[in-house]
Amino acid sequence: MGEERLSKKLHASGHRLTRQRRLVMEVLEESDEHLDAETLHDRAKARDANISLATVYRTLALLKNVGLVEEHRLGEDHAHFEAVQEDPHYHFTCLRCGRVIEFDAPQVMEVMQELRERYGLCITDVHLFLSGYCARCQPFEQGGQDED
Amino acid sequence: MGEERLSKKLHASGHRLTRQRRLVMEVLEESDEHLDAETLHDRAKARDANISLATVYRTLALLKNVGLVEEHRLGEDHAHFEAVQEDPHYHFTCLRCGRVIEFDAPQVMEVMQELRERYGLCITDVHLFLSGYCARCQPFEQGGQDED
DNA sequence: ATTGAAAATGAGAAACATTCTCAAAAAGGT
């Protein structure tokens, strides 16, 4: 799938295509969840037992720089990563069950346009992040039920 | 100012009003910047040399829980804190000079309403965070100029 | 005001995520 795009982007930015970088990108693309570095490392180790956590972090930073990966802070103390999608989208996290809902919101584009006009900004990154309780978790609002 | 509100909120949630909690709240209210825990600790120490960093963190967590303080991730590896304001607002950070611009965006309310209707969510928190380059920093886009 | 139980604090240790260091290994142009 993105094999070629990866190779292209890396070479264009003067970086080499390594087994580890291919692997990190693959794991990210195969998962539609938002993985944290450690989970990603675990999954990568299943296919390359020697890949190190440092390499995972380095690769994620690189892939982010070349625009193939996005980093999100979903209310936890660590980052989550996701292969860049076709169209922009934003996130809601349920504080109780941890479910993440992705959604689009064209209004955000308006907001960006207004900011550009009003402050002369050049915007490179947008994060809209909401949290609260999903429909299933509202009757309770706290306690110990986990994901699906 | 918020002395009474602090006392009220704390007692209502079964917590005590201590010298340290008053101090943390004061420092936050006197600053319109978004302080990180260490800066806040430094400023608090100027008035109570013994206040510990652990207490600052504990107090910030508590004040956040009772709705007096907001925590933001402004693209750095540590959190920033702010006394809750009258009306909601969002943030832009300049990646070069670090300037933070606050702005309102009524469109966000629309988005929330749509999400509530569509997914039955109960939303307790909203963060809209943009980054890029402010007007002053656009001619350069990288290098070493600092704040104002 | 005094007391006593429960909550909060200070100091440093611990936990956690992330970055750094550097010798050894791998990539890619020639």
Place this chain on the structure above:
DNA sequence: ACCTTTTTGAGAATGTTTCTCATTTTCAAT
């Protein structure tokens, strides 16, 4: 295949935030 440069692995180091626990403080009831 070779050589130069980049990348990697492993663990040490860093930075932020939380935990531990003995001591102190708060506050409701005396």
